[in-house]
Amino acid sequence: MLVDAHCHLTGSYLAEGQVEATLARARAQGVTGFIAVGTDLADSQAVLDLARSLPGVQASLGVHPHEATSWGADTGGVLTALAADPAVRFVGETGLDWHYDLSPRDTQETVFRAQIRLARALRKPLMIHTRSAPEATLRILEEEGADAVRGIIHCFSEDRAFATRALDLGFYLSFSGIATFKKAEAVRDVAAWAPADRILVETDAPFLAPVPYRGKPNEPGYVRFTAEAVAELRGIPSLALAELTTRNLEALCGWAPSS
16 A cells, blocks of 8 residues: 655646546556645645545645745635645645745745645645755744644655754655665665654656656656665565555544545
């Protein structure tokens, strides 16, 4: 039993009509749970609709840092109403992306802080995106008291120093296809070292396909290859890794594929 802790399944990322076939392929690979992620209000509504209608799918709703300029006077209220649904397990994808800087950095920070406060109000964990902004991401999480709700550092791509501070805040580390890349030494080191009760696996589909599909469109069924790579790094059977990460997700957000 495997769970893809972070994937994109809506029309913005996956052609309409392909979702059920994509999930059927994943289930054939032993992937029975999926956290589908929204990146703006419209996408979040679409994700929630999927989570309400498809077995094994639950939601994470938020405004991605790339979309931070879309945040308006009513966004917080609308997102709060959507995220209050029982099918929503996380708030986000939120955080900072100072690599592409598709939204101004001060706007990203304002929207990030707003979503941490929203998560605290709803008592739901966070789904964190961080790229080229490690210190600022951790500082904001610490300043806003994100340890009260915890969450996932999705697509973990940092080092042990970052991981240690995130773990101290109660966060979980989710490993993507990057963990299968032989040259991603820092990520692979953390995947081998991190506490067993704080690790998850994901695809971030349709991005970052693992070896042997690197460079091709990713899909949730491929989380199996990331799980196998992390299991090998940790010296445990892949089945044990699958069971472990599923239990970890349940401990964090109260949901398992059998829910």
